[in-house]
Amino acid sequence: MDNFGSIFIETIFGFSLLFILTKVLGKTQIRQLTAFDFISALILGELVGNALYDDEVGIGQIGFAILLWGILLYITEKTTQKFKRTRSFLEGKPAIVIHKGQLEREVMKKNNLDMNQLLHLLRSKDVFTVQEVDYAILESDGTVSVLKKTEAQTITREDMQLQPEEVNLPFMLINDGEVIEDNLKEIGRDMNWLEKELKKQSVSSVKDIFYAEYERENSLYIQKY
Incomplete structure (x- = not known):
C-alpha cells in the first residue's frame, strides 16, 4: 500500500508541475511542434515516467528534473525570440x-x-x-x-468579379447532448431561443441531440443520435 501511495503522490506532483510548465512556456499546437519541441516532450514524459517507478527517486528529484528542463526550454525560447539568427539553428527553417x-x-x-x-x-x-x-x-x-x-488553382469570387459576401463563423451549440452555454452567449441567444429552435425541428430535448451548429442567416443545423 505504501508503494501505491508513493506512486499516487508522485503522479499528482509530476502532473501539476508539467501543467504549470506548459502554462509558463506557452501554447503550441501539436501540428506546429518542431523536432526540438517533440524531443522535449518525450524527455519530460520519460523524466516523470521513470521517476514514478524508481523507489530511489522522490518528489524532490522529480521536481528538480522538471524544473531544470523547464528552465532550459524557457531559455531556448527566449533566445530564439531575442536573437533571430539562432532560430534556424534551434527551430529549423523552411x-x-x-x-x-x-x-x-x-x-x-x-x-x-x-x-x-x-x-x-x-x-x-x-x-x-x-x-x-x-x-x-x-x-x-x-x-x-x-x-x-x-x-x-481554384477560381475565387474576385476572379469572377462577384461582390464579396460576409463570412460568418459557425458556432457549436450542442455537443453530445450538452449545451455549450459560452457559445450561446457569444451569438447573443439564450436557452428559450434554443428550445424554440429545437421545437421547430420537432426535437423535444437537448439530450436527443448529438451535434447542433448555428451559423448566422442559416437555420440551426441538428444531428440527432
Missing part, C-alpha cells in the same frame, strides 16, 4: 522542395524526404500530382505548404 514546378532533389535529400513521403504530404493538401504544383515548401514542423500552378 525548405523549398518544389521550385517552379521542378523537384529539388538535393533539398529533399538534405531533409531526408523521399518521393513517397512528399506525395503523402501533397495529398494532405488535396494535391494528387506534382504536375499541379508550382512551389512546395517543407515547413519546420514537417508539414508542407503548397502553391499550385495558376491553371490548377
